[in-house]
Amino acid sequence: MNDFRPQAVPTIGWHYDRMALALHWISALLLVLMTGLGWYMMEIEHTPAAKPYFIVHKSVGLIVLALVLWRLWWRSRHPVPQLPSKMPAWQLRAAQLVQVGLYxxxxxxxxxxxxGAIHSKSGLVFFGYSLPRLAAPNHDLAETYFDIHGALVWLLVLLVCVHIAGALKHRFIDRDGVFERMVPGRD
Incomplete structure (x- = not known):
């Protein structure tokens, strides 16, 4: 009977700890929200209604950066769960490349x-508080950074889709316990 439940989830070492789980899912949620907000902002960029959205986006962006730095610090001090030894080498390499790309x-x-914000006319703000200006406004340089920012969003979306596809493959096709390593409540 194929009811999409893993039959016997093999023990492949252990799963991620609670902090890694929390950092993963909070990051995922914030990145989805920030991507949606960023795309919406581009639709209303030249309207008076846009300013509060830009303030929130910049502010949460600073929080995301802090969260990513925390994730990198945490990951450097806590081992990553092992992958099944039966995984083909190309899948292990692909998983590694996607992880590096995501980070x-x-x-x-x-x-x-x-x-880009530092070089923009409006500067960098954190929930309405202007942060010290580190550079003089430079429209062309700001736009270059914002173009890089926008291109990276599309790359991130692509990598997240590959990551999710891989996770679903492990859950519904391979049924090898890899998916369960990142699911909360699996202690």
């Missing part, structure tokens, strides 16, 4: 947005 995007994307 690079999660790090560089907010940095590019922050650099």
């Amino acid at each position: 690079l995007c999660m790090l560089v994307l907010p940095l590019a947005g922050i650099a």
